[in-house]
Amino acid sequence: MDSLPDPFSLEHTQVFSYGLYSSLPGSAPSAPRYAGGNPPSHPVASHFLRSCGPQAFGSYGRRHANEGSEESGSDREGREGEEHEEERMRRGAVAADFPALVGPSLSLLLPRGKRLPSCVAGDLSPDLVREKRVCTESVDKGAAEREEANGKERGRSVDGQGMPERRAGVRGKKGAREGRLRQRQELKVLLRETRGKLLELQERVWRAYGERWRDGEGQRAAKGSGDDGGIARDESAEIFSEEEEASDQGMSQKSPMHHLPDNDAEERRDRGQNDDAGSQRTALAGGSLWLDCGLVRGEWEAGSEGGPKFAQTLKQELSSAVARVIDRVTRLYAQSGPSSAADLGPAEGEGAKLENASRVNKAAVSLERCEALPLVLKRPQEKKATQNPSSCQNPLLPQLNPTLPQMPHSHVPALLPTHSKDPFLASFPPAPPPLPLPVLHYTMQHLFARSLSTLPLHKDCLSPDTFLDFSPHAPSFPPLPLMGQLDGSLPASDRDGGRRGAAGGAGSGYADGGDTSLYLPGGLSQEGLSPCHLKKAKLMFFYARYPSSNTLKTYFPDVKFNRCVTSQMIKWFSNFREFFYIQMERFARQAAREGLAGRGEAALRLGRDSELYRILNLHYNKSNDYQVPDRFVEVSELALREFLSAIQAGRDADPCWKKSIYKIICKLDSPVPDSFRLPGCPVGVVNIV
């Protein structure tokens, strides 16, 4: 851990002092809660109340219709019941035959043994965090620094000071470039002076002519050709500096992407003195600042510097373009925010507007950081502390709710239902947490969705990636009713219940972040699929490996299904199955190698402390806030045995050997709990996959 002054390091120090696994949920109502593993959360609120209204699914008619049309669901269930019962009996008999063989002594299905020390992963994160921070800062500073470095490096390299590794490379090329660079620097100085003069001249002309010359080509043509050229160039300078100013204010500091081209522009303007004024005017009249990168002026061919210069200019222009796009998006984002809208007073002029834009923009940038970074940062500390939400004190930031449960994998047994059957939850430290990049993904989607929802973009299936569904009526992030609120309405028949650690009880309330714009009006459905839907689909996989499209429609009432969405969701389940079968086959082969098969089926029990179980749980229930249904464990065991026996019998030589297994598994789907019929995630909190 480095000791750099780091704004985010606050999170390391401002920790809550309750110990690992020691705090009871109810004991510290004001403290951030660990509810089974809940992500930090974004402003997300439930629209549960609304869901109970028009979206109160489960009306008999609809359900009936769905089930009826659904490839004879009851039929399938019936067959399944029979077969399953048969299977169970068979297995029971075998288990009785080999009672002594049941045992976790088998490495395959053993409780997870060696694990990567969590400190390894824990140590990674700060590094990444640092990296992230550096990246962020480099957006601001790097630019200025880069230019400075370019300038100073030459000087420094003489006396051998400065960053060795960077200079090593530079030094190699130095000899060849030094002369050129010195020349260029001198030229730049010259250009700055010239620019000053030009500005003076511009001022005079401006005073003399006021705005008259802007009024039309006729007036402009009426002026002397000498003045004309000067004005045109000055106009260019003005535009440029405006552009630059806007960009610079957009970024929190001056960026080289804008600065460097500026120098080039000066250079060009300077050279332009001798150029054909008419052609230059043409270029300017086209507003072709984007093209004003040397190529337009034929600098590429101009001399020996053309190559490097072209490359440099191209890079700068590209960076500049990206920066502008980002600026624009963040600006839009900031402006669409409620507080920032209020923040934006009536602009009294260009300057004021720019200033406001600047403020908003900076706020947006830091908002972005605040919003995204803590999500990454929380992981390392999650075991011992929750982040201090106040570490992000941007006024524009919709307050991150400090009462929200913080992160997945915060396995505090006390928060788990007493019926928790996951021994590894308590007995193992959290798995080395992969950096929650998807969370960042979510953040960016969130950001973009909000920013662009004001734009007339998109429609229907234009984007196959429905995560990027920017339709104003289709925010990518659906309402997320907290099932904790639904306890009363949950059918007692949900035997597997599934829900675990939901919301942690009293006071948890909605996972509100204060941004209601993210939620759908009651009764509406969205066209796109969100990470939440993916999560829900994964949980649904515990019950249905082969859901029909009608089943999907039944259990995703907040999704507006079209061909695109349906096939995407079907594809999801296809991917889920693939993962499932791959794991089953893998473990079956391992079991075959280890000779487990001969030791009875009991040896193939899929205990909840087994590695295989852990892997499956991690994949489908990453945040671990759902109780894996017993039924799923049974199905998995069955699949495992089927794979194993096929492998043992050598049937795996047949290219189609898996199909028979698929057929068996296909029949083992069980009814999805009614709680899945409600929109949103059937879990306590929002957990982005």
Add this chain to the structure above:
DNA sequence: CAGGGCCCTG
């Protein structure tokens, strides 16, 4: 996880 190819089924 998504895309594409291929196959099977109705």
Add this chain to the structure above:
DNA sequence: CAGGGCCCTG
């Protein structure tokens, strides 16, 4: 032909 599933790939 469309829908759905598996496989392979990135």
